[in-house]
Amino acid sequence: MRNIAYLLISIVLALPFSALALGNDNPEYDQCxxxxxxNSESRIAAGAIKDSCDALYRNSALLLPREKSYYAxxxxxxxxxxxxxxxxEIQRACRRQNQM
Structure with missing residues (x-):
């Protein structure tokens, strides 16, 4: 019972922060x-694209130039x-080109 209470408290405390993260208006990210x-043809490709858009338009201040080049x-x-x-294989080639 105690574990359930801790779990519920954790969820409640995390909700405002996740809501703020989701409510982040970023037109460049949306455009990406x-x-x-x-033109995405697969779930794996869509995931790689989403990760790249996230990195470039939501977290770019944290990236090194070679990381930005990789995601691009x-x-x-x-x-x-x-x-x-x-x-x-494309991701591996991009890593090799950008020495990641």
Missing amino acids: ILLSLR CVLQNVQGVRDAFAVH
Whole structure:
């Protein structure tokens, strides 16, 4: 019973912070999602695109230049890819190009 109470308290305390994070108005991020995901052909590609948009337009201040280049490379090359293997190979190539 005590564990359930701690769990409920944790959830309640986390809710305002997650609501603030979700309510973050960022037109550049929205544009990245709208333009990049519209031709998405797979769930894996969509995840890579979303992660890249998040990194570039929500967390860019925390990224090194090579990390920004990596995410830009992923965005440029993953759109329209259907196969999970191809997405992973593109990500690996982008990592190699940006020495990550």
